Amino acid sequence: MAEPGIIRKLDENVVNRIAAGEIVQRPANALKELIENSLDANATNIIITVKAGGLKYLQIQDNGTGIRHDNLDIVCERFTTSKLQQYEDLQEISTYGFRGEALASISYISHLTILTKTAADKCAYKASYENGKLKGPIKACAGNNGTQITVEDLFYNVLARKKSLRSATEEYSHIMEVVGGYAIHNSHVGFTLKKFGENTDIKTSIKSTVVENIRILKLFFLKLDPRNVDVNVHPTKHEVQFLYEEQIIDKIKSCIEAKLLSCNSSRVMYTQARLPGATMVDEIIKKTTDGAKIYAKDLVRVSSDTQKIDKFFQIASKRNENETNNAKETEKIVSEEIKDKPIVQINDEASDILENSLIEEPKEIKGKEKWNLHTAVEQANITYIDPKESFKTRTFKYERVETKLTSVKQLREMCEVAKQMTLLLLSKKEMLFEYFSLEMNADGELLALPLLLDGHTPFMGALPTYLVRLVTEVNWDSEKECFDTFCRQTAIFYSQPNPDSIQETQKSEEWKQEHVIFPAIRRNFLPPNRFVTNGVILQIANLSDLYKVFERC
Ligand SMILES: Nc1ncnc2c1ncn2[C@@H]1O[C@H](COP(=O)(O)OP(=O)(O)OP(=O)(O)O)[C@@H](O)[C@H]1O
Ligand SMILES: [Mg+2]
Incomplete structure (x- = not known):
C-alpha cells in the first residue's frame, strides 16, 4: 500500500498565485477591478487602452484622487486597503472595493506598473510590482492628477490559463462588455476604450445620460x-x-432596418468643391464610378445572407431594380386576391360553394410531403389574417352545376351533404378558433384563417376545397390525429399553386418564394431522414467539394 503524503504549508507565493487565479480569470476581470478602483477614487474620466485583448497590455488612466506616494510600497500587498478598517464598516460600505486583494492578485500574475499623482503632490510617482512587492525604487516623474495602472503580459506565469484563453478578439469583446456595463451605470463618468494605436471603440461623455450611453453602446x-x-x-x-x-x-x-430607413428621410451632405481650373482625371472617374467591380475574394459565397447568386448573372441588375416593385406588386395582388376570390359563407348560401368544391376533383398536390406541417404550424404560432376583414359572399355559379348535375334530385342531395358539412364545422367552432385561429361567427361566416407564413397568402380559389377537406379528411375523434390531419390539410391549402397566374403574378411568385417561402423553409423545415433515401431531397453540390473544384481553376 502506498505511503500517505506529507502535509506541508504552501509557499506564500503559491497561495497568492492560486488566489489571484480565482479573482482574475481573464483580462476583463482584471479590468473590472481596475475600473472599480478608479470609480472608488471618484474619477470622472477613465481611458482604457488594450493590446491583444488585454493579454499583452491593459492600461487604465483615471483623473481620480491618486494614491499617496508613501502608500505605494504596500499598495500591492494582499489585504491592504483604504476602504475598510473594521469588519463592521462592511455594513455601510459605499465603495466597490473593500478586500484589498485586487491589485495584489494582478501583481502576482502580470507585470504591474502604477503611475500616480495626488492633487497635493508636486509631481507624479511611478512604481513597478511583482508578486505584491515593489520591483525597484519609486521614481518621481511628470504626470497628471490621478492614477495610471499598466498591466503587461497577463498570465505570463500561469501558462495553462493563458492557453485556455482562445483569442484576443474574444477577450476584447468581454472587455467591451465590462466597459459598456460600467459606462451605463455611471453616466456621470466619461469612458473611453480603444485598442492600442487605433480609433476609439467606446466613448461616452461626462455629461451624457444613461439613455445616451445605451445608444452609444448600441445596446x-x-x-x-x-x-x-x-x-x-x-x-x-x-x-x-x-x-x-x-x-x-x-x-x-x-x-433596425426600419429605424435606419426612417432616419434616412433627410440627410446633409458636405461636398468638396473642385478647385477652379482643375480637370477630372480619368482614373478617378473610373475608381469612383466603377462600383460594379466584384473582387475575387467576394466570389465565394458561404452564406445566402451575405450575397445572392443573382449578382453573378447578367440579369442581376434588372432583377434588383424589379425587386422593390415586386414587393409592392405582391402586396397589391395579395390584397386583390383576398378582395375578389373568397366565396365563403358556411350557411345556406355557402352550401352552394361547398357543393361546387365537391363537384371539382380536388387537386393532387405534388410533393405535399415536402412541407413538415407540424413544425410549420407549430412554429408559425398561428395568428390571424385580419379578423375584421371578413370574407364576403360571392354569387354562386349555377351554370357550372347545371352542366355537371343531371337531376334536381342529385342537386338536392348535394345541398343536404353541404349543409351537414357546414353543421359539423360549426359544431367545432370554439375548438377551431382556440387551436388553429380559424374563426367563424354564429352565422357561419368565416372570419379568419390560420396564418402559416407571414407574407404568403394562399390561393383563395382553393378555399372551398380546403373547407370540404377539413370535414372529410380531418380526424375529429382523436386530439393528436386531429392536429396532424388539420395541419396537413392547412399546409396543402397553403401550397396550392395559383392556376390563373399570369406572367406578372409569376414574377411576384418568384419574389415570394425567395423572400418568404425559402427563408421559412430554412427556419422551420425539419426533413425526416427518409427524405434522403426516397429522393425527395437530392444533394446537388456541397461547399467543400465546390471549394476543391474552384481551387483547381
Ligand atoms: N485608481 C486608483 N486611484 C486611487 N487609489 C487607488 C486606485 N487603485 C487602487 N487604489 C488604492 O489601492 C488600494 C488597493 O486597491 P485594491 O483594488 O487592491 O483593493 P480595494 O479596492 O481596497 O479592495 P478590493 O480588493 O475589494 O478591490 C485601494 O484601497 C485604494 O486605496
Ligand atoms: Mg479594488
Missing part, C-alpha cells in the same frame, strides 16, 4: 415571453438561450 433591450427563454444554461445566468432564435434575429433585423 438594446429585448422583451420576451419568459417561456421562450431557457435560463438554465449558465450557473450565474450570465448566458441564456433563446427559443426561436432565428425568428428573434429576424425581428431585430427588421426593427
Whole structure:
C-alpha cells in the first residue's frame, strides 16, 4: 500500500498565485477591478487602452484622487486597503472595493506598473510590482492628477490559463462588455476604450445620460415571453438561450432596418468643391464610378445572407431594380386576391360553394410531403389574417352545376351533404378558433384563417376545397390525429399553386418564394431522414467539394 503524503504549508507565493487565479480569470476581470478602483477614487474620466485583448497590455488612466506616494510600497500587498478598517464598516460600505486583494492578485500574475499623482503632490510617482512587492525604487516623474495602472503580459506565469484563453478578439469583446456595463451605470463618468494605436471603440461623455450611453453602446433591450427563454444554461445566468432564435434575429433585423430607413428621410451632405481650373482625371472617374467591380475574394459565397447568386448573372441588375416593385406588386395582388376570390359563407348560401368544391376533383398536390406541417404550424404560432376583414359572399355559379348535375334530385342531395358539412364545422367552432385561429361567427361566416407564413397568402380559389377537406379528411375523434390531419390539410391549402397566374403574378411568385417561402423553409423545415433515401431531397453540390473544384481553376 502506498505511503500517505506529507502535509506541508504552501509557499506564500503559491497561495497568492492560486488566489489571484480565482479573482482574475481573464483580462476583463482584471479590468473590472481596475475600473472599480478608479470609480472608488471618484474619477470622472477613465481611458482604457488594450493590446491583444488585454493579454499583452491593459492600461487604465483615471483623473481620480491618486494614491499617496508613501502608500505605494504596500499598495500591492494582499489585504491592504483604504476602504475598510473594521469588519463592521462592511455594513455601510459605499465603495466597490473593500478586500484589498485586487491589485495584489494582478501583481502576482502580470507585470504591474502604477503611475500616480495626488492633487497635493508636486509631481507624479511611478512604481513597478511583482508578486505584491515593489520591483525597484519609486521614481518621481511628470504626470497628471490621478492614477495610471499598466498591466503587461497577463498570465505570463500561469501558462495553462493563458492557453485556455482562445483569442484576443474574444477577450476584447468581454472587455467591451465590462466597459459598456460600467459606462451605463455611471453616466456621470466619461469612458473611453480603444485598442492600442487605433480609433476609439467606446466613448461616452461626462455629461451624457444613461439613455445616451445605451445608444452609444448600441445596446438594446429585448422583451420576451419568459417561456421562450431557457435560463438554465449558465450557473450565474450570465448566458441564456433563446427559443426561436432565428425568428428573434429576424425581428431585430427588421426593427433596425426600419429605424435606419426612417432616419434616412433627410440627410446633409458636405461636398468638396473642385478647385477652379482643375480637370477630372480619368482614373478617378473610373475608381469612383466603377462600383460594379466584384473582387475575387467576394466570389465565394458561404452564406445566402451575405450575397445572392443573382449578382453573378447578367440579369442581376434588372432583377434588383424589379425587386422593390415586386414587393409592392405582391402586396397589391395579395390584397386583390383576398378582395375578389373568397366565396365563403358556411350557411345556406355557402352550401352552394361547398357543393361546387365537391363537384371539382380536388387537386393532387405534388410533393405535399415536402412541407413538415407540424413544425410549420407549430412554429408559425398561428395568428390571424385580419379578423375584421371578413370574407364576403360571392354569387354562386349555377351554370357550372347545371352542366355537371343531371337531376334536381342529385342537386338536392348535394345541398343536404353541404349543409351537414357546414353543421359539423360549426359544431367545432370554439375548438377551431382556440387551436388553429380559424374563426367563424354564429352565422357561419368565416372570419379568419390560420396564418402559416407571414407574407404568403394562399390561393383563395382553393378555399372551398380546403373547407370540404377539413370535414372529410380531418380526424375529429382523436386530439393528436386531429392536429396532424388539420395541419396537413392547412399546409396543402397553403401550397396550392395559383392556376390563373399570369406572367406578372409569376414574377411576384418568384419574389415570394425567395423572400418568404425559402427563408421559412430554412427556419422551420425539419426533413425526416427518409427524405434522403426516397429522393425527395437530392444533394446537388456541397461547399467543400465546390471549394476543391474552384481551387483547381
Ligand atoms: N485608481 C486608483 N486611484 C486611487 N487609489 C487607488 C486606485 N487603485 C487602487 N487604489 C488604492 O489601492 C488600494 C488597493 O486597491 P485594491 O483594488 O487592491 O483593493 P480595494 O479596492 O481596497 O479592495 P478590493 O480588493 O475589494 O478591490 C485601494 O484601497 C485604494 O486605496
Ligand atoms: Mg479594488
